[in-house]
Amino acid sequence: MAERKTPATRRGVHVDPLAIAFAGVTVIAIGWFFFPPYWLTVATIMAMYSLPALGLLLLLGYAGQPSFGHAAFFGLGAYASALATTKLGWPSLAGAGLGVAVSAISAFIVGLPLLRVRGHYLAIATLAFAIIVQGLLENLTWLTNGVAGIGRIPSLGDTDVAFVITLGIATVTYVIAAIIDHGRVGTILRALGDDEIAMASCGISPVIVKTGVFVVSAVLASVSGSIYAHYLTYISPESFDVNASVLFVTMMIIGGTGRIWAGLIGAIVIGAIPAMLSDYSSYSALFYGIAIIAVLLFFPNGMLGIGQQIRAGIRSFRRRGAAASAGSKPE
Protein backbone atom coordinates (compact mmCIF):
# COMPACT_ATOMS: atom_id res chain seq x y z
CA MET A 1 0.00 0.00 0.00
CA ALA A 2 1.61 3.27 -1.08
CA GLU A 3 1.70 6.06 1.45
CA ARG A 4 -0.89 8.64 0.69
CA LYS A 5 0.44 12.09 -0.12
CA THR A 6 -0.25 14.70 2.46
CA PRO A 7 -1.22 18.21 1.44
CA ALA A 8 2.03 19.39 3.01
CA THR A 9 4.21 17.38 0.74
CA ARG A 10 2.26 18.18 -2.38
CA ARG A 11 2.06 21.88 -1.84
CA GLY A 12 5.58 22.21 -0.61
CA VAL A 13 6.56 24.66 2.05
CA HIS A 14 8.28 27.59 0.32
CA VAL A 15 8.25 30.48 2.70
CA ASP A 16 10.71 33.29 2.18
CA PRO A 17 13.38 33.09 4.91
CA LEU A 18 13.87 36.86 4.68
CA ALA A 19 10.20 37.41 5.45
CA ILE A 20 10.47 35.26 8.56
CA ALA A 21 13.64 37.00 9.70
CA PHE A 22 12.01 40.39 9.16
CA ALA A 23 8.85 39.37 11.02
CA GLY A 24 10.86 37.94 13.92
CA VAL A 25 13.06 41.00 14.29
CA THR A 26 10.04 43.31 14.08
CA VAL A 27 8.20 41.42 16.81
CA ILE A 28 11.30 41.42 19.00
CA ALA A 29 11.79 45.16 18.52
CA ILE A 30 8.15 46.05 19.10
CA GLY A 31 7.95 43.70 22.07
CA TRP A 32 11.11 45.08 23.65
CA PHE A 33 9.76 48.64 23.67
CA PHE A 34 6.00 48.33 23.87
CA PHE A 35 4.85 45.00 25.37
CA PRO A 36 3.76 45.03 29.01
CA PRO A 37 5.56 42.35 31.09
CA TYR A 38 2.60 39.96 31.04
CA TRP A 39 2.52 39.97 27.25
CA LEU A 40 6.25 39.41 27.21
CA THR A 41 5.89 36.20 29.20
CA VAL A 42 3.04 34.98 27.00
CA ALA A 43 5.08 35.73 23.86
CA THR A 44 8.11 33.98 25.36
CA ILE A 45 6.06 30.85 26.04
CA MET A 46 4.64 30.96 22.51
CA ALA A 47 8.13 31.22 21.01
CA MET A 48 9.32 28.36 23.22
CA TYR A 49 6.44 26.10 22.13
CA SER A 50 6.85 26.97 18.48
CA LEU A 51 10.03 24.84 18.37
CA PRO A 52 8.54 21.41 19.21
CA ALA A 53 5.51 22.32 17.09
CA LEU A 54 7.83 22.87 14.13
CA GLY A 55 9.57 19.57 14.90
CA LEU A 56 6.33 17.59 14.90
CA LEU A 57 5.22 19.40 11.77
CA LEU A 58 8.35 18.37 9.89
CA LEU A 59 8.04 14.82 11.20
CA LEU A 60 4.45 14.44 10.08
CA GLY A 61 4.64 16.53 6.94
CA TYR A 62 7.74 14.86 5.52
CA ALA A 63 8.24 11.49 7.18
CA GLY A 64 4.48 10.93 7.57
CA GLN A 65 4.97 9.78 11.16
CA PRO A 66 3.01 10.91 14.21
CA SER A 67 4.79 11.12 17.56
CA PHE A 68 3.00 11.16 20.90
CA GLY A 69 6.14 11.28 22.98
CA HIS A 70 7.99 14.47 22.24
CA ALA A 71 7.58 15.50 25.87
CA ALA A 72 10.40 13.02 26.50
CA PHE A 73 12.87 15.01 24.39
CA PHE A 74 11.52 18.25 25.87
CA GLY A 75 12.18 16.75 29.32
CA LEU A 76 15.65 15.45 28.40
CA GLY A 77 16.63 18.93 27.24
CA ALA A 78 15.28 20.54 30.39
CA TYR A 79 16.96 18.07 32.76
CA ALA A 80 20.27 18.14 30.87
CA SER A 81 20.33 21.92 31.17
CA ALA A 82 19.27 21.87 34.81
CA LEU A 83 21.75 19.19 35.89
CA ALA A 84 24.67 20.58 33.87
CA THR A 85 24.26 24.09 35.23
CA THR A 86 23.37 23.30 38.86
CA LYS A 87 25.48 20.18 39.56
CA LEU A 88 28.39 20.51 37.14
CA GLY A 89 28.52 24.28 36.95
CA TRP A 90 28.57 24.27 33.16
CA PRO A 91 27.45 27.34 31.19
CA SER A 92 23.86 27.28 29.92
CA LEU A 93 24.85 26.78 26.31
CA ALA A 94 26.86 23.65 27.16
CA GLY A 95 23.90 22.30 29.14
CA ALA A 96 21.58 22.83 26.20
CA GLY A 97 24.18 21.16 23.98
CA LEU A 98 24.23 18.15 26.29
CA GLY A 99 20.43 17.93 26.06
CA VAL A 100 20.58 18.13 22.28
CA ALA A 101 23.19 15.35 22.17
CA VAL A 102 21.22 13.04 24.49
CA SER A 103 17.98 13.68 22.62
CA ALA A 104 19.53 13.23 19.20
CA ILE A 105 21.24 9.96 20.13
CA SER A 106 18.14 8.47 21.74
CA ALA A 107 15.96 9.59 18.82
CA PHE A 108 18.42 7.97 16.42
CA ILE A 109 18.45 4.69 18.35
CA VAL A 110 14.64 4.56 18.55
CA GLY A 111 13.96 5.94 15.09
CA LEU A 112 16.37 4.07 12.81
CA PRO A 113 14.85 0.60 13.23
CA LEU A 114 11.25 1.74 13.61
CA LEU A 115 11.09 4.06 10.61
CA ARG A 116 12.09 1.09 8.49
CA VAL A 117 8.67 -0.49 8.94
CA ARG A 118 5.52 1.31 8.00
CA GLY A 119 2.49 1.70 10.19
CA HIS A 120 1.98 3.20 13.58
CA TYR A 121 5.08 1.91 15.27
CA LEU A 122 6.70 5.26 15.85
CA ALA A 123 3.58 6.58 17.60
CA ILE A 124 3.68 3.61 19.96
CA ALA A 125 7.43 3.68 20.41
CA THR A 126 7.55 7.40 21.18
CA LEU A 127 4.79 7.00 23.76
CA ALA A 128 6.65 4.09 25.36
CA PHE A 129 9.87 6.11 25.29
CA ALA A 130 8.11 9.03 26.98
CA ILE A 131 6.84 6.76 29.75
CA ILE A 132 10.34 5.35 30.28
CA VAL A 133 11.89 8.81 30.50
CA GLN A 134 9.12 9.94 32.84
CA GLY A 135 9.68 6.90 35.08
CA LEU A 136 13.43 7.49 35.17
CA LEU A 137 13.03 11.18 36.00
CA GLU A 138 10.74 10.23 38.87
CA ASN A 139 12.75 7.34 40.26
CA LEU A 140 16.45 8.07 39.69
CA THR A 141 16.36 10.23 42.79
CA TRP A 142 20.16 10.41 43.19
CA LEU A 143 20.38 12.15 39.83
CA THR A 144 17.11 13.97 39.25
CA ASN A 145 15.91 14.52 42.82
CA GLY A 146 12.73 12.58 41.94
CA VAL A 147 9.30 14.15 42.02
CA ALA A 148 10.64 17.01 44.16
CA GLY A 149 12.32 18.37 41.03
CA ILE A 150 15.33 20.64 40.59
CA GLY A 151 15.37 24.29 41.59
CA ARG A 152 17.83 27.19 41.49
CA ILE A 153 18.48 26.80 37.78
CA PRO A 154 20.21 29.97 36.52
CA SER A 155 17.63 32.27 34.97
CA LEU A 156 17.68 33.62 31.43
CA GLY A 157 17.52 37.12 32.90
CA ASP A 158 14.70 39.60 33.27
CA THR A 159 11.42 39.15 31.48
CA ASP A 160 12.49 41.26 28.51
CA VAL A 161 15.89 39.57 28.19
CA ALA A 162 14.24 36.11 28.26
CA PHE A 163 11.79 37.35 25.64
CA VAL A 164 14.53 38.53 23.29
CA ILE A 165 16.64 35.37 23.72
CA THR A 166 13.71 32.98 23.21
CA LEU A 167 12.22 34.86 20.31
CA GLY A 168 15.67 35.17 18.79
CA ILE A 169 16.20 31.42 18.96
CA ALA A 170 12.75 30.76 17.50
CA THR A 171 13.32 33.25 14.67
CA VAL A 172 16.73 31.80 13.79
CA THR A 173 15.26 28.28 13.84
CA TYR A 174 12.40 29.17 11.52
CA VAL A 175 14.74 31.07 9.18
CA ILE A 176 17.06 28.06 9.00
CA ALA A 177 14.06 25.80 8.37
CA ALA A 178 12.93 28.06 5.51
CA ILE A 179 16.45 28.24 4.00
CA ILE A 180 16.87 24.46 4.18
CA ASP A 181 13.47 24.04 2.63
CA HIS A 182 14.55 26.05 -0.40
CA GLY A 183 17.72 24.07 -0.89
CA ARG A 184 18.73 20.56 -1.85
CA VAL A 185 17.64 19.04 1.46
CA GLY A 186 14.19 20.53 0.98
CA THR A 187 13.97 18.90 -2.44
CA ILE A 188 14.98 15.57 -0.94
CA LEU A 189 12.41 15.95 1.83
CA ARG A 190 9.64 16.69 -0.65
CA ALA A 191 10.74 13.75 -2.77
CA LEU A 192 10.24 11.61 0.31
CA GLY A 193 6.63 12.70 0.48
CA ASP A 194 6.02 12.33 -3.25
CA ASP A 195 7.50 8.98 -4.07
CA GLU A 196 9.62 7.00 -1.67
CA ILE A 197 10.43 4.24 -4.13
CA ALA A 198 11.58 6.62 -6.86
CA MET A 199 13.71 8.38 -4.27
CA ALA A 200 15.29 5.12 -3.14
CA SER A 201 16.04 4.30 -6.78
CA CYS A 202 17.99 7.58 -7.00
CA GLY A 203 20.26 6.25 -4.30
CA ILE A 204 18.86 8.20 -1.34
CA SER A 205 17.74 6.01 1.52
CA PRO A 206 14.26 6.98 2.73
CA VAL A 207 14.98 5.39 6.11
CA ILE A 208 18.01 7.61 6.68
CA VAL A 209 16.08 10.74 5.63
CA LYS A 210 13.13 9.84 7.87
CA THR A 211 15.44 9.14 10.78
CA GLY A 212 17.14 12.46 10.14
CA VAL A 213 13.82 14.29 10.31
CA PHE A 214 12.95 12.46 13.52
CA VAL A 215 16.30 13.38 15.09
CA VAL A 216 15.85 17.03 14.06
CA SER A 217 12.37 17.09 15.60
CA ALA A 218 13.78 15.63 18.83
CA VAL A 219 16.54 18.25 18.87
CA LEU A 220 14.00 21.06 18.47
CA ALA A 221 11.99 19.71 21.41
CA SER A 222 15.17 19.42 23.45
CA VAL A 223 16.23 23.02 22.79
CA SER A 224 12.75 24.13 23.79
CA GLY A 225 13.10 22.10 27.01
CA SER A 226 16.41 23.79 27.82
CA ILE A 227 14.79 27.19 27.40
CA TYR A 228 11.93 26.02 29.61
CA ALA A 229 14.32 25.00 32.41
CA HIS A 230 16.19 28.30 32.36
CA TYR A 231 13.01 30.28 31.99
CA LEU A 232 11.14 28.76 34.95
CA THR A 233 14.33 28.04 36.98
CA TYR A 234 12.51 25.08 38.55
CA ILE A 235 11.52 21.79 36.88
CA SER A 236 9.85 18.57 38.03
CA PRO A 237 8.94 15.39 36.12
CA GLU A 238 5.28 16.38 36.19
CA SER A 239 5.88 19.01 33.50
CA PHE A 240 7.03 16.38 31.01
CA ASP A 241 4.22 13.83 31.26
CA VAL A 242 1.76 12.73 28.60
CA ASN A 243 -0.07 16.04 28.84
CA ALA A 244 2.96 17.88 27.48
CA SER A 245 3.10 15.53 24.49
CA VAL A 246 -0.60 16.11 23.98
CA LEU A 247 0.04 19.84 24.05
CA PHE A 248 2.64 19.61 21.26
CA VAL A 249 0.38 17.41 19.13
CA THR A 250 -2.50 19.84 19.65
CA MET A 251 -0.37 22.79 18.56
CA MET A 252 0.67 21.02 15.41
CA ILE A 253 -2.86 19.95 14.51
CA ILE A 254 -4.34 23.37 15.22
CA GLY A 255 -1.70 25.00 13.03
CA GLY A 256 -2.19 22.61 10.15
CA THR A 257 0.48 20.73 8.28
CA GLY A 258 0.70 22.97 5.21
CA ARG A 259 3.52 25.41 5.81
CA ILE A 260 6.49 25.85 8.11
CA TRP A 261 4.85 28.65 10.03
CA ALA A 262 1.81 26.49 10.82
CA GLY A 263 3.78 25.42 13.89
CA LEU A 264 4.07 29.06 14.90
CA ILE A 265 0.32 29.57 14.51
CA GLY A 266 -0.41 26.51 16.66
CA ALA A 267 2.00 27.74 19.31
CA ILE A 268 0.40 31.22 19.30
CA VAL A 269 -3.11 29.80 19.65
CA ILE A 270 -2.13 27.35 22.40
CA GLY A 271 0.08 29.92 24.13
CA ALA A 272 -2.85 32.34 24.26
CA ILE A 273 -5.24 29.80 25.76
CA PRO A 274 -3.77 29.55 29.29
CA ALA A 275 -3.84 33.33 29.38
CA MET A 276 -7.56 33.23 28.67
CA LEU A 277 -8.45 30.11 30.65
CA SER A 278 -6.25 30.70 33.67
CA ASP A 279 -9.08 29.88 36.06
CA TYR A 280 -9.83 26.58 34.39
CA SER A 281 -6.40 24.98 34.20
CA SER A 282 -7.74 21.57 35.22
CA TYR A 283 -9.87 21.57 32.09
CA SER A 284 -6.96 22.27 29.77
CA ALA A 285 -6.21 18.64 28.81
CA LEU A 286 -9.89 18.04 28.10
CA PHE A 287 -9.92 21.16 26.00
CA TYR A 288 -6.85 20.01 24.02
CA GLY A 289 -8.47 16.65 23.35
CA ILE A 290 -11.66 18.27 22.10
CA ALA A 291 -9.60 20.71 20.02
CA ILE A 292 -7.72 17.85 18.34
CA ILE A 293 -10.94 16.07 17.43
CA ALA A 294 -12.82 19.19 16.35
CA VAL A 295 -10.01 20.56 14.18
CA LEU A 296 -9.46 17.21 12.48
CA LEU A 297 -13.17 16.73 11.83
CA PHE A 298 -14.05 20.20 10.66
CA PHE A 299 -10.80 21.90 9.59
CA PRO A 300 -8.60 19.02 8.48
CA ASN A 301 -5.92 21.43 7.24
CA GLY A 302 -5.78 23.33 10.51
CA MET A 303 -6.03 27.09 10.98
CA LEU A 304 -4.05 27.62 7.80
CA GLY A 305 -6.65 25.70 5.85
CA ILE A 306 -9.61 27.68 7.17
CA GLY A 307 -9.22 30.58 4.73
CA GLN A 308 -8.95 28.16 1.84
CA GLN A 309 -11.95 26.21 3.07
CA ILE A 310 -14.05 29.39 3.31
CA ARG A 311 -12.98 30.44 -0.18
CA ALA A 312 -13.88 27.02 -1.56
CA GLY A 313 -17.21 27.23 0.24
CA ILE A 314 -18.01 30.64 -1.24
CA ARG A 315 -16.98 29.47 -4.68
CA SER A 316 -19.24 26.42 -4.56
CA PHE A 317 -22.07 28.58 -3.16
CA ARG A 318 -21.70 31.04 -6.06
CA ARG A 319 -21.55 28.22 -8.55
CA ARG A 320 -24.70 26.75 -7.10
CA GLY A 321 -26.35 30.18 -7.18
CA ALA A 322 -25.31 30.68 -10.81
CA ALA A 323 -26.54 27.21 -11.72
CA ALA A 324 -29.85 27.89 -10.00
CA SER A 325 -30.41 31.19 -11.79
CA ALA A 326 -29.38 29.66 -15.11
CA GLY A 327 -31.81 26.84 -14.53
CA SER A 328 -34.71 29.17 -13.75
CA LYS A 329 -34.38 31.02 -17.06
CA PRO A 330 -36.12 29.12 -19.81
CA GLU A 331 -34.02 29.30 -22.98
Added chain:
Amino acid sequence: MLTTIGQLLLAGLMIGLIYGVVAICIGVIYNATQIVNFAQGEYIMIGGVAAWVAVNWWKMPIWAATLIAVAAGAVLAIIIERGVINLARRFRPPMFTYVFLTFGVSIVLSNLALLLFGKNPMALDPFLGWEPIRFAGLSVPSQYALVIPLCILLVSALVLFFARVRIGKAMRAAAVNERGAMIVGIDTAKLSMVAFVMSGAISALVGVFLTPITTTHYAIGLSLTLKAFAAAILGGLGNFRGAVLGGCVIGVVESLTAGLISSHFKDVVTFLFILVLLVALPRGLLHSLVEERERV
Protein backbone atom coordinates in the same frame (compact mmCIF):
# COMPACT_ATOMS: atom_id res chain seq x y z
CA MET B 1 11.05 -18.01 46.97
CA LEU B 2 9.59 -20.55 44.57
CA THR B 3 6.06 -19.85 45.73
CA THR B 4 6.72 -16.12 45.36
CA ILE B 5 7.82 -16.65 41.79
CA GLY B 6 4.81 -18.89 41.24
CA GLN B 7 2.52 -16.18 42.57
CA LEU B 8 4.19 -13.56 40.40
CA LEU B 9 3.96 -15.74 37.30
CA LEU B 10 0.28 -16.35 37.95
CA ALA B 11 -0.39 -12.63 38.46
CA GLY B 12 1.59 -11.89 35.30
CA LEU B 13 -0.36 -14.43 33.27
CA MET B 14 -3.63 -13.04 34.60
CA ILE B 15 -2.86 -9.45 33.64
CA GLY B 16 -1.25 -10.73 30.44
CA LEU B 17 -4.50 -12.41 29.42
CA ILE B 18 -6.22 -9.06 29.89
CA TYR B 19 -3.64 -7.37 27.65
CA GLY B 20 -4.20 -10.18 25.18
CA VAL B 21 -7.96 -9.63 25.08
CA VAL B 22 -7.53 -5.88 24.58
CA ALA B 23 -4.91 -6.62 21.92
CA ILE B 24 -7.46 -8.79 20.12
CA CYS B 25 -9.97 -5.94 20.32
CA ILE B 26 -7.42 -3.60 18.74
CA GLY B 27 -6.74 -6.25 16.12
CA VAL B 28 -10.45 -6.69 15.34
CA ILE B 29 -10.84 -2.98 14.65
CA TYR B 30 -7.59 -2.86 12.68
CA ASN B 31 -8.63 -5.79 10.52
CA ALA B 32 -12.03 -4.33 9.77
CA THR B 33 -11.01 -0.69 9.20
CA GLN B 34 -7.17 -0.40 9.17
CA ILE B 35 -7.59 2.05 12.03
CA VAL B 36 -5.38 1.74 15.09
CA ASN B 37 -7.64 2.62 17.99
CA PHE B 38 -5.60 4.51 20.57
CA ALA B 39 -8.69 4.80 22.76
CA GLN B 40 -9.11 1.05 23.29
CA GLY B 41 -7.67 1.05 26.82
CA GLU B 42 -10.17 3.72 27.86
CA TYR B 43 -13.01 1.20 27.50
CA ILE B 44 -11.41 -0.84 30.30
CA MET B 45 -11.48 2.28 32.45
CA ILE B 46 -15.08 3.08 31.40
CA GLY B 47 -16.18 -0.48 32.20
CA GLY B 48 -14.68 -0.36 35.68
CA VAL B 49 -16.00 3.13 36.39
CA ALA B 50 -19.52 2.30 35.13
CA ALA B 51 -19.65 -0.80 37.34
CA TRP B 52 -18.35 1.21 40.30
CA VAL B 53 -21.05 3.82 39.78
CA ALA B 54 -23.76 1.14 39.50
CA VAL B 55 -22.62 -0.60 42.68
CA ASN B 56 -21.84 2.43 44.84
CA TRP B 57 -24.32 5.05 43.65
CA TRP B 58 -27.21 2.95 42.47
CA LYS B 59 -26.68 0.04 44.91
CA MET B 60 -26.98 -2.59 42.20
CA PRO B 61 -25.81 -6.19 42.49
CA ILE B 62 -22.56 -6.88 40.66
CA TRP B 63 -24.15 -8.87 37.82
CA ALA B 64 -26.44 -5.96 36.98
CA ALA B 65 -23.48 -3.57 37.24
CA THR B 66 -21.58 -5.75 34.79
CA LEU B 67 -24.46 -5.54 32.31
CA ILE B 68 -24.56 -1.76 32.72
CA ALA B 69 -20.81 -1.54 32.12
CA VAL B 70 -20.96 -3.68 28.98
CA ALA B 71 -23.86 -1.59 27.69
CA ALA B 72 -21.90 1.58 28.47
CA GLY B 73 -18.91 0.28 26.51
CA ALA B 74 -21.08 -0.65 23.54
CA VAL B 75 -22.98 2.66 23.50
CA LEU B 76 -19.78 4.64 23.80
CA ALA B 77 -18.32 2.67 20.90
CA ILE B 78 -21.37 3.49 18.78
CA ILE B 79 -21.09 7.17 19.63
CA ILE B 80 -17.40 7.25 18.75
CA GLU B 81 -17.77 5.25 15.56
CA ARG B 82 -20.70 7.34 14.30
CA GLY B 83 -19.75 10.71 15.79
CA VAL B 84 -16.00 10.76 15.20
CA ILE B 85 -14.64 8.02 12.96
CA ASN B 86 -17.46 8.03 10.44
CA LEU B 87 -17.55 11.83 10.37
CA ALA B 88 -13.87 11.88 9.44
CA ARG B 89 -14.41 9.42 6.59
CA ARG B 90 -16.03 12.05 4.35
CA PHE B 91 -12.58 13.67 3.85
CA ARG B 92 -10.93 10.31 3.08
CA PRO B 93 -8.08 11.46 5.32
CA PRO B 94 -4.65 9.84 5.47
CA MET B 95 -4.26 7.08 8.05
CA PHE B 96 -2.43 9.16 10.62
CA THR B 97 -5.49 11.39 10.98
CA TYR B 98 -7.27 8.44 12.59
CA VAL B 99 -4.31 7.91 14.90
CA PHE B 100 -4.64 11.52 16.10
CA LEU B 101 -8.43 11.28 16.28
CA THR B 102 -8.49 8.17 18.46
CA PHE B 103 -5.69 9.64 20.56
CA GLY B 104 -7.89 12.74 21.02
CA VAL B 105 -10.81 10.51 21.99
CA SER B 106 -8.59 8.83 24.57
CA ILE B 107 -7.59 12.19 26.08
CA VAL B 108 -11.20 13.39 26.18
CA LEU B 109 -12.49 10.20 27.82
CA SER B 110 -9.81 10.06 30.50
CA ASN B 111 -10.13 13.75 31.32
CA LEU B 112 -13.92 13.52 31.47
CA ALA B 113 -13.46 10.71 33.99
CA LEU B 114 -11.04 12.93 35.89
CA LEU B 115 -13.55 15.78 35.99
CA LEU B 116 -16.47 13.57 37.02
CA PHE B 117 -14.80 11.22 39.49
CA GLY B 118 -11.54 12.86 40.55
CA LYS B 119 -8.14 11.26 40.98
CA ASN B 120 -8.99 8.69 43.65
CA PRO B 121 -8.82 5.05 42.63
CA MET B 122 -12.19 3.30 42.51
CA ALA B 123 -12.35 -0.22 43.93
CA LEU B 124 -14.88 -3.02 43.75
CA ASP B 125 -15.15 -6.01 46.12
CA PRO B 126 -14.04 -9.33 44.63
CA PHE B 127 -17.13 -11.03 43.21
CA LEU B 128 -16.56 -14.24 45.19
CA GLY B 129 -15.46 -12.64 48.46
CA TRP B 130 -12.05 -11.90 49.93
CA GLU B 131 -11.17 -15.50 50.83
CA PRO B 132 -8.25 -16.64 48.60
CA ILE B 133 -8.37 -19.99 46.87
CA ARG B 134 -5.65 -22.56 47.67
CA PHE B 135 -4.30 -24.02 44.48
CA ALA B 136 -1.18 -26.18 44.10
CA GLY B 137 0.46 -24.64 47.15
CA LEU B 138 -0.33 -21.11 45.98
CA SER B 139 -2.88 -18.86 47.54
CA VAL B 140 -4.77 -17.37 44.65
CA PRO B 141 -7.08 -14.36 45.05
CA SER B 142 -10.56 -15.53 44.17
CA GLN B 143 -10.92 -12.86 41.47
CA TYR B 144 -8.10 -14.50 39.47
CA ALA B 145 -10.24 -17.62 39.36
CA LEU B 146 -12.83 -15.55 37.48
CA VAL B 147 -10.61 -13.41 35.28
CA ILE B 148 -8.50 -16.23 33.86
CA PRO B 149 -11.48 -18.41 32.72
CA LEU B 150 -13.28 -15.29 31.46
CA CYS B 151 -10.36 -14.31 29.25
CA ILE B 152 -9.93 -17.85 27.96
CA LEU B 153 -13.66 -18.01 27.26
CA LEU B 154 -13.61 -14.66 25.43
CA VAL B 155 -10.64 -15.61 23.29
CA SER B 156 -12.20 -18.95 22.35
CA ALA B 157 -15.52 -17.28 21.60
CA LEU B 158 -13.76 -14.76 19.35
CA VAL B 159 -11.82 -17.49 17.56
CA LEU B 160 -15.07 -19.35 16.94
CA PHE B 161 -16.79 -16.14 15.86
CA PHE B 162 -14.19 -15.47 13.20
CA ALA B 163 -14.02 -19.10 12.08
CA ARG B 164 -17.70 -20.05 12.02
CA VAL B 165 -20.05 -17.07 12.12
CA ARG B 166 -20.88 -15.44 8.79
CA ILE B 167 -20.14 -11.86 9.79
CA GLY B 168 -16.90 -12.95 11.44
CA LYS B 169 -15.78 -14.60 8.23
CA ALA B 170 -16.78 -11.46 6.33
CA MET B 171 -14.53 -9.42 8.65
CA ARG B 172 -11.61 -11.72 7.96
CA ALA B 173 -12.24 -11.45 4.24
CA ALA B 174 -12.33 -7.65 4.44
CA ALA B 175 -9.09 -7.67 6.39
CA VAL B 176 -7.28 -9.62 3.71
CA ASN B 177 -8.73 -7.83 0.70
CA GLU B 178 -11.18 -5.00 1.25
CA ARG B 179 -12.03 -4.39 -2.39
CA GLY B 180 -12.56 -8.09 -3.06
CA ALA B 181 -14.85 -8.27 -0.05
CA MET B 182 -16.91 -5.35 -1.37
CA ILE B 183 -17.17 -6.99 -4.78
CA VAL B 184 -18.75 -10.10 -3.30
CA GLY B 185 -21.28 -7.94 -1.48
CA ILE B 186 -19.82 -7.46 2.01
CA ASP B 187 -20.95 -4.20 3.59
CA THR B 188 -17.62 -2.93 4.97
CA ALA B 189 -19.25 0.10 6.63
CA LYS B 190 -21.36 -2.26 8.72
CA LEU B 191 -18.28 -4.28 9.59
CA SER B 192 -16.64 -1.16 11.01
CA MET B 193 -19.60 -0.62 13.31
CA VAL B 194 -19.66 -4.27 14.41
CA ALA B 195 -15.92 -4.20 15.09
CA PHE B 196 -16.12 -1.06 17.24
CA VAL B 197 -19.14 -2.21 19.25
CA MET B 198 -17.72 -5.68 19.81
CA SER B 199 -14.37 -4.32 20.95
CA GLY B 200 -15.98 -1.71 23.19
CA ALA B 201 -18.29 -4.18 24.91
CA ILE B 202 -15.61 -6.83 25.42
CA SER B 203 -13.07 -4.35 26.78
CA ALA B 204 -15.65 -2.91 29.18
CA LEU B 205 -16.53 -6.41 30.39
CA VAL B 206 -12.87 -7.19 31.04
CA GLY B 207 -12.59 -3.83 32.79
CA VAL B 208 -15.28 -4.78 35.29
CA PHE B 209 -13.57 -8.06 36.15
CA LEU B 210 -10.18 -6.39 36.46
CA THR B 211 -11.30 -3.62 38.82
CA PRO B 212 -11.39 -5.70 42.06
CA ILE B 213 -7.73 -6.62 41.45
CA THR B 214 -6.09 -3.43 40.25
CA THR B 215 -8.77 -0.79 41.02
CA THR B 216 -9.51 1.74 38.32
CA HIS B 217 -9.04 5.46 37.84
CA TYR B 218 -9.05 8.01 35.06
CA ALA B 219 -5.47 7.49 33.89
CA ILE B 220 -5.19 3.72 33.38
CA GLY B 221 -6.37 3.70 29.78
CA LEU B 222 -3.35 4.93 27.84
CA SER B 223 -0.85 2.57 29.41
CA LEU B 224 -3.27 -0.36 28.87
CA THR B 225 -3.61 0.66 25.22
CA LEU B 226 0.15 0.72 24.86
CA LYS B 227 0.73 -2.65 26.47
CA ALA B 228 -2.11 -4.20 24.50
CA PHE B 229 -0.80 -2.69 21.30
CA ALA B 230 2.66 -4.01 22.04
CA ALA B 231 1.09 -7.42 22.65
CA ALA B 232 -0.76 -7.18 19.35
CA ILE B 233 2.39 -6.27 17.42
CA LEU B 234 4.43 -8.91 19.19
CA GLY B 235 1.91 -11.53 18.19
CA GLY B 236 1.46 -10.22 14.67
CA LEU B 237 -1.32 -7.65 14.33
CA GLY B 238 -4.63 -9.44 13.78
CA ASN B 239 -3.33 -12.83 14.96
CA PHE B 240 -5.35 -13.84 18.03
CA ARG B 241 -3.20 -16.56 19.50
CA GLY B 242 -0.20 -14.33 18.95
CA ALA B 243 -1.92 -11.47 20.79
CA VAL B 244 -2.60 -13.66 23.83
CA LEU B 245 0.96 -14.97 23.78
CA GLY B 246 2.34 -11.43 23.45
CA GLY B 247 0.10 -10.21 26.26
CA CYS B 248 1.23 -12.98 28.58
CA VAL B 249 4.92 -12.29 27.86
CA ILE B 250 4.43 -8.60 28.68
CA GLY B 251 2.32 -9.38 31.75
CA VAL B 252 4.92 -11.78 33.16
CA VAL B 253 7.78 -9.33 32.55
CA GLU B 254 5.80 -6.62 34.32
CA SER B 255 4.84 -8.82 37.25
CA LEU B 256 8.36 -10.22 37.76
CA THR B 257 9.86 -6.71 37.64
CA ALA B 258 7.41 -5.40 40.20
CA GLY B 259 7.93 -8.39 42.49
CA LEU B 260 11.66 -9.03 42.20
CA ILE B 261 13.23 -5.67 41.32
CA SER B 262 11.10 -2.72 42.38
CA SER B 263 7.54 -1.64 41.83
CA HIS B 264 8.83 1.90 41.13
CA PHE B 265 10.60 0.69 38.02
CA LYS B 266 7.74 -1.54 36.89
CA ASP B 267 6.66 0.76 34.07
CA VAL B 268 10.22 1.70 33.10
CA VAL B 269 11.29 -1.93 32.67
CA THR B 270 8.04 -3.02 31.02
CA PHE B 271 8.09 -0.24 28.47
CA LEU B 272 11.81 -0.66 27.90
CA PHE B 273 11.06 -4.31 27.15
CA ILE B 274 8.27 -3.24 24.79
CA LEU B 275 10.51 -0.70 23.07
CA VAL B 276 13.28 -3.27 22.60
CA LEU B 277 10.72 -5.74 21.23
CA LEU B 278 9.39 -3.15 18.78
CA VAL B 279 12.90 -2.34 17.66
CA ALA B 280 14.10 -5.93 17.44
CA LEU B 281 10.98 -7.68 16.18
CA PRO B 282 8.88 -5.08 14.36
CA ARG B 283 7.10 -7.78 12.42
CA GLY B 284 6.10 -9.78 15.46
CA LEU B 285 6.66 -13.35 16.48
CA LEU B 286 3.88 -15.02 14.56
CA HIS B 287 2.25 -14.81 11.20
CA SER B 288 -0.07 -11.84 10.80
CA LEU B 289 -3.13 -11.18 8.70
CA VAL B 290 -1.67 -7.84 7.74
CA GLU B 291 1.24 -9.45 5.98
CA GLU B 292 -1.25 -11.58 4.13
CA ARG B 293 -2.94 -8.41 2.95
CA GLU B 294 0.35 -6.99 1.78
CA ARG B 295 0.89 -10.07 -0.32
CA VAL B 296 -2.50 -9.72 -2.02
